Amino acid sequence: MSDDRFTTSDDDLLSRLGSLLAEVDSVPESVRAAAVASYSWRSPDTELAQLVDSMSAADVRGDEARLLTFRADSITIEVEIIPIRDRLRIVGQLVPPQPARVQVEQPGSASTSGTDADLLGRFAFDDTSPGPTRLVCTPPGSETVHTEWTTL
Template identity: 40%
Template sequence: MNDLDDDALMAELRRIAAEVDPVPLSVVEAARAAIATRHLDHELAELVADSADAGSGLLFEAVRGPGVAESRLLTFDGGGVQVDVDLAPTGGGLRVIGQFTGPVTECAVERGDGGALELAVDELGRFVADDVSPGPLRLRYRSEIGQLVRTAWLVP
């Protein structure tokens, strides 16, 4: 027998096994759930404030001024660190400005397409990311004690 015959035989055996004894739906669902929870060791930062919530618009305009309503202010708390984030549309992208109130050792903006933009955090805990691609994003950071924290996905 050659390799081609072996491959054809294996394909036929897989087809027969799938027909006679298919994988139970509960096993497929459990596998999907396991993949979805692969980052359980990461803490999810709690959303403390969001300028998009009803009732916060008046304070937002009083602080930022009228006509800046496209910008969105968010505050998250997680890993012993609080972070304030300003999401502002710029041309075809998004500007992300933030400040941590607590020490962090790394920071990144993760995009929905799987990419990530590593950010420098200054000595006061501030960071800026310009021209972030439009679409879902979240913030990832590591607290000084080593806890990896992520925010929920945001759709600006």
């Protein structure tokens, strides 16, 4: 004779364990948002631009700005990150110079901000939040290029 009070299915045990772990050691929302955002770069029609150079503008001009260079096979994205109080201004240029749609993506952000690079490939974003960020560049008639995630 078995006692059903002490018999529990594997699914029930996993459900109870999951609830306990969520209560005691939950995943931070920023980590969850970053994980979800990482799945958005799964398209075969995109190219990844890797960070190849990062330096402080203090070395060059004596200010707090950072200079970043992202390189992909088809394009190089050069950006300057300028802190303004608790926000950031991003000023960039595409090399070779070309018009394109450029967007800033951040995990957990409900919206992405976008702008159009001019004929010389110049673009700018004001009022960007510090934190994990990537740029998405879509030149007309070319494949989309995503920069790797970088903490600004």
